[in-house]
Amino acid sequence: MMKVLITGSNGLLGQYLVELLSSLPAYEVIATGRGANRLRMQKGYQYESVNLADESAVKRLIERTAPDVIIHAGAMTQADDCERSKDACWMVNVTATRYLLQGAEKAGAFFLFLSTDFVFDGLSGPYKEEDAVNPVNYYGASKVAAERIVKQAKVPWAIARTVLVYGVADDPRRSNIITWVKSNLEQKKKLKVVNDQWRTPTLVQDLAEGCKRIIDKKAEGIFHLSGKDMLTPYDMAMQVANYLNLDTKLFEKVDASSFKQPAQRPAKTGFVIDKAERELGFAPRSFEEGLKLVIEQLPEK
Numbered sequence: 001m002m003k004v005l006i007t008g009s010n011g012l013l014g015q016y017l018v019e020l021l022s023s024l025p026a027y028e029v030i031a032t033g034r035g036a037n038r039l040r041m042q043k044g045y046q047y048e049s050v051n052l053a054d055e056s057a058v059k060r061l062i063e064r065t066a067p068d069v070i071i072h073a074g075a076m077t078q079a080d081d082c083e084r085s086k087d088a089c090w091m092v093n094v095t096a097t098r099y100l101l102q103g104a105e106k107a108g109a110f111f112l113f114l115s116t117d118f119v120f121d122g123l124s125g126p127y128k129e130e131d132a133v134n135p136v137n138y139y140g141a142s143k144v145a146a147e148r149i150v151k152q153a154k155v156p157w158a159i160a161r162t163v164l165v166y167g168v169a170d171d172p173r174r175s176n177i178i179t180w181v182k183s184n185l186e187q188k189k190k191l192k193v194v195n196d197q198w199r200t201p202t203l204v205q206d207l208a209e210g211c212k213r214i215i216d217k218k219a220e221g222i223f224h225l226s227g228k229d230m231l232t233p234y235d236m237a238m239q240v241a242n243y244l245n246l247d248t249k250l251f252e253k254v255d256a257s258s259f260k261q262p263a264q265r266p267a268k269t270g271f272v273i274d275k276a277e278r279e280l281g282f283a284p285r286s287f288e289e290g291l292k293l294v295i296e297q298l299p300e301k
């Protein structure tokens, strides 16, 4: 049985990793999050409340649980918050990653780190794993710094980068493109939707499956795990609205410059996922299929 420690277990990806792995007999899951366990499903795994910024708590947890694998999904993920609170962002995204890695090296655990398309500048997407990083915001810079630490690890490691993850969260601290469009249009609210950013949005179930394939194979190195469809948020929003027969006249097509967000976003990212398809058998759903699955999962109004 593979003992897997998952950080960020109350987050969007974390909860799908916990549900996926704890439902399979081959895995023993230790889920760790900040504060109380917020998952709907509270059986079939061990939950440990740990602040990842607390070095001794992190190292004690790893020593006590002795995992074979650590999947580090926990992070400060709101790019604007990271721009405003750089110290907090660095503490969680970089320093905490170092604490976990030091614990992993002591335990001899395989280390899988979750990273982002925001490590790239967005000038020449879609990106392959070997392309040069050049972040345009502090969140991206923190992930580049964390990746650098992971690459020097004394244990086998992998970095899974992903893009614009969407899905249904038990207790979401942040919305995502589908839930955000659906809830606003249903309330007849006007939406400014960006038409000059390009992404390859990723269904959270596909991302969790990709992470599972990496740990099953102990596949080492960087893997780009995202959807294959290159879309703008406007394209995505139109697909959501049309599928749900909601009023697309509520959309105002804007370019990113009309947003006064603290963190700059890279214009055109998106990933080439050939390596993940070839080496992991990674096969993500189309945005249309993912959209349908998410809508089916949403609780009835």
Ligand SMILES: NC(=O)C1=CN([C@@H]2O[C@H](COP(=O)(O)OP(=O)(O)OC[C@H]3O[C@@H](n4cnc5c(N)ncnc54)[C@H](OP(=O)(O)O)[C@@H]3O)[C@@H](O)[C@H]2O)C=CC1
Binding pocket: 007, 008, 009, 010, 011, 012, 013, 014, 032, 033, 034, 035, 050, 051, 052, 053, 072, 073, 074, 075, 076, 077, 078, 092, 114, 115, 116, 117, 161, 162, 163, 164, 165, 166, 173, 174
């Ligand atoms: N969502 C996306 O579009 C993308 C995500 N990624 C990366 O994938 C990973 C998972 O993302 P996602 O699930 O969407 O992120 P979420 O923001 O949904 O989850 C992140 C989790 O980390 C936890 N966390 C933050 N700070 C601490 C801390 N100090 N101690 C313990 N836990 C902490 C949060 O806790 P709490 O719930 O209490 O806030 C949260 O549950 C992240 O590393 C992210 O950078 C990469 C590209 C795209």
Ligand SMILES: Cc1cn([C@H]2C[C@H](O)[C@@H](COP(=O)(O)OP(=O)(O)O[C@H]3O[C@@H](C)C(=O)[C@@H](O)[C@H]3O)O2)c(=O)[nH]c1=O
Binding pocket: 077, 078, 079, 080, 115, 116, 117, 118, 162, 163, 164, 165, 177, 192, 193, 194, 195, 197, 199, 233, 234, 265
């Ligand atoms: C808030 C808002 C967003 N958008 C678009 C812009 C953007 O491409 C998309 C998502 O916007 P957000 O600001 O919510 O998300 P954003 O911070 O851009 O998303 C990022 O999150 C971190 C974790 C990552 O690692 C990145 O891969 C990326 O997913 O929706 C609009 O079109 N209109 C809006 O009013």
